[in-house]
Amino acid sequence: MPIRSACCLGRSGVSTLLTGPALIVVAAFLESPVRELLWTAAALIDVSGPLLVGTGGWRIAPSYFVERHGLVVIIALGEAIVEVGAGAEENLARPAVLGAVVLAVLIAAGLWWSYFGYIRSGAERRLRGAEGQDRARLARDSYSYPHLPLIAGVVFFALGVHEAVAGVDEPLSPLPAPALAGGVALFFAADVGYRWRDHHQLATDRVLAALAAAAVIPLAMFAPALAALAALTVVCALQTG
Missing domain, CATH: 1.20.1410 (I/LWEQ domain)
Known part of the structure; x- marks a missing residue:
């Protein structure tokens, strides 16, 4: 999400920031349909993270x-x-x-x-x-x-x-x-x-x-x-x- 490029994150924000990209890296070594499922999970985590985890620790x-x-x-x-x-x-x-x-x-x-x-x-x-x-x-x-x-x-x-x-x-x-x-x-x-x-x-x-x-x-x-x-x-x- 663009919001992470312009703020400092707390620990909870870092967890959602790292989890999505980590899943994408793992997906690169897997075949369909697992690869696409991991892509979807990464997108869902990235989009939902700020709502589920909150904005604690963010500095804009x-x-x-x-x-x-x-x-x-x-x-x-x-x-x-x-x-x-x-x-x-x-x-x-x-x-x-x-x-x-x-x-x-x-x-x-x-x-x-x-x-x-x-x-x-x-x-x-x-x-x-x-x-x-x-x-x-x-x-x-x-x-x-x-x-x-x-x-x-x-x-x-x-x-x-x-x-x-x-x-x-x-x-x-x-x-x-x-x-x-x-x-x-x-x-x-x-x-x-x-x-x-x-x-x-x-x-x-x-x-x-x-x-x-x-x-x-x-x-x-x-x-x-x-x-x-x-x-x-x-x-x-x-x-x-």
């Missing part, structure tokens, strides 16, 4: 903590842009493909603005203003957990946007369609959860954006992919701040 460095999570978001969005280029590589001279590339980049920019526009509004200041266990719990509940679906949303979007740009004239198949629009919806939904836990702010515009993006899934399955990209661009553009 607010500026570093917020910056590290932001960098993970940037990396994920950068990978999505790479997938846009990969999808357009063979047909970049076509006007429709160029238009799809522009729309895809605008969607990624909308996701960037949704996240970093809020970060600039005082996320670090709020984390710095909390003390002791309140700061540790805020770091866990605002960053480590909501950021998992937030990053997953970008990854799903990257999967769908590759196929959308590669086949702008055709509807998307049942996997890329929900990945494209559902990934954007998941990102906005996670952003809502992050803002609520961080500052008890219900971002109604992001709630509406998540619902609108989810509504694009049927469009992506039955209309040309370019239409789905255009609809998602409008969804991102209608954010209020």
